Structures are given as C-alpha cells and as structure tokens.
Amino acid sequence: MRIDVVTIFPDYLRALELSLIGRATTGGPLEIGIHDLRKWTHDRHRTVDDTPIGGGAGMVMKPDVWGEALDELLSAPPPARPDHEADQGGQGGGPSQGGAPVLIIPTPSGEVLTQRIAEDLATREHLVMACGRYEGIDARVAEHYASRGVEVRELSIGDYVLNGGEAAALVIIEAVARLLPGVLGNPDSVVEESHGASGLLEYPVHTRPVSWRGLEPDPALLSGDHGRIRRLRRDQAIARTAQRRPDLISRLDPASLDSADRAA
Numbered sequence: 001m002r003i004d005v006v007t008i009f010p011d012y013l014r015a016l017e018l019s020l021i022g023r024a025t026t027g028g029p030l031e032i033g034i035h036d037l038r039k040w041t042h043d044r045h046r047t048v049d050d051t052p053i054g055g056g057a058g059m060v061m062k063p064d065v066w067g068e069a070l071d072e073l074l075s076a077p078p079p080a081r082p083d084h085e086a087d088q089g090g091q092g093g094g095p096s097q098g099g100a101p102v103l104i105i106p107t108p109s110g111e112v113l114t115q116r117i118a119e120d121l122a123t124r125e126h127l128v129m130a131c132g133r134y135e136g137i138d139a140r141v142a143e144h145y146a147s148r149g150v151e152v153r154e155l156s157i158g159d160y161v162l163n164g165g166e167a168a169a170l171v172i173i174e175a176v177a178r179l180l181p182g183v184l185g186n187p188d189s190v191v192e193e194s195h196g197a198s199g200l201l202e203y204p205v206h207t208r209p210v211s212w213r214g215l216e217p218d219p220a221l222l223s224g225d226h227g228r229i230r231r232l233r234r235d236q237a238i239a240r241t242a243q244r245r246p247d248l249i250s251r252l253d254p255a256s257l258d259s260a261d262r263a264a
C-alpha cells in the first residue's frame with residue numbers, strides 16, 4: 001500500500017517514521033509520501049488560503065492549489081507490488097480492491113471512522129490524504145474528484161473539533177496500516193481487540209506481579225484451564241461493553257452472547 005499525505009505542516013507527520021509504521025515503510029508493505037501543499041503554489045507568498053465566499057470567520061483553503069496537488073498525486077502509478085502480495089488481504093481481510101486511489105479528507109463533518117472502515121481501507125493499494133487547516137478545504141475539491149469517479153471519503157475521527165486534519169490523518173493511517181500483513185509482530189493480537197470481530201470491547205489485561213498494591217486478577221486466569229479463562233474473558237468483555245458502550249451491545253446478534261462458545 002502507498003499512502004500520500006498532503007499538508008502545510010509536513011513535520012507533523014514525522015511521527016509516521018517511528019515504531020511499527022516506520023518499520024513497515026522500510027522494505028515492508030507500506031510506502032508513505034509526505035508532501036508540503038505549498039509545493040503547488042506559484043506566488044511569492046506561497047498562498048494556500050483566502051477569505052470565505054459568502055463571508056464568515058476564518059480562511060478557506062484554495063481549490064486551485066489543492067487541485068494541482070491532487071491531480072499529480074491521484075494520477076501517480078499505483079505502487080509496485082511484489083508477486084507474493086498479489087491479492088493478499090491483511091488482517092483487514094479480503095483481497096485488494098485494486099489500484100484506484102482513495103482520496104481521504106479528514107473533516108469534523110465526515111463519516112466517523114470505524115474498525116470496519118479501517119479494514120476496508122486496508123485492502124486498498126493507494127490512499128491520498130488531504131489535510132486541511134483553517135476553516136477547511138473549499139468544498140468543490142471533494143465535489144470535483146467525486147464527479148471524476150475518484151472514491152472520496154470525508155472522514156471524522158470523532159465528534160470533537162481539531163485545528164487541522166493532520167492529527168486525524170495520523171489516527172486513520174495507524175488504524176489502517178496496523179492491519180496490513182507484516183506490520184504487527186503478532187497478527188493474532190488483532191483478533192481479540194476492542195471493536196474487532198466480536199463486536200465487543202476487549203477484556204481487561206494483566207501481567208506480573210500477580211499481587212500489586214493489594215489487587216489481584218481473577219484466580220481463573222491463574223488456573224491454566226484455557227476453557228475457563230476463555231469463558232471468563234468473554235464474560236468480562238460482555239460486562240465491560242454493557243457498562244461502557246451499551247450501544248455496541250444493541251448491535252450484536254443475541255445468539256453471539258449466549259454460552260455457545262463457553263460450552264467449548
């Protein structure tokens with residue numbers, strides 16, 4: 001997968017050079033390009049914004065500058081894929097959806113990112129992320145590329161307002177990139193996560209010391225009885241979800257909450 005990120009603050013995205021995502025970009029399944037939007041300006045002040053048509057506070061990012069940047073990045077050839085990666089779905093599941101780039105525009109007024117959306121995006125070959133600032137990017141940019149048949153995803157990372165799209169882009173990239181094959185050391189760790197296949201929040205985790213400040217994990221976890229441990233953890237996941245995210249419980253298939261797998 002290739003991800004191109006356009007921003008007026010390229011240093012904000014340097015975090016992508018760290019940790020697992022950073023390692024995934026050195027000979028791994030991921031290529032990341034970080035681009036300064038001002039590269040596509042032509043005036044001496046490198047202007048990227050202007051006052052809003054119709055009035056209002058703040059400034060709006062200019063469609064002509066964004067158009068030159070996105071024309072170039074959206075028409076770039078899809079990343080070369082080693083033969084062994086032909087149609088190999090990652091933890092996101094499913095074969096690749098082909099090389100057509102997806103234009104992702106972080107915005108507080110977008111569809112809220114979910115694990116399902118991240119899994120879908122993890123099957124794509126090329127993501128182009130447009131990070132806005134000020135009051136946002138001229139709405140005609142998304143409209144123009146959608147009209148040209150580009151898949152445009154205006155994505156929110158939650159119902160709160162940031163100062164720009166860069167932090168949201170980091171969240172979206174991490175949620176997607178970690179699902180790619182070879183990025184996580186242990187692919188099994190994706191299986192029992194919150195918002196994973198079970199639709200539940202994950203159970204509480206513990207490690208040594210067993211006794212800490214008078215607190216100890218459930219004795220079942222020390223029993224070595226894997227069936228008992230699995231049943232406990234499922235009960236804990238259900239209880240935690242019911243307490244913290246009852247909205248997720250209502251979406252579950254009631255049959256999935258029965259003791260079927262507890263009998264195992």
Ligand SMILES: Nc1cc(-c2ccc3cc[nH]c3c2)n[nH]1
Pocket residue numbers: 106107108109131132133134135136137155156157158159160161162163164165166168
């Ligand atoms: N979920 C969420 C996204 C944003 C966001 C995204 C882009 C821009 C550009 C200017 N302000 C922005 C805010 N806030 N909250």
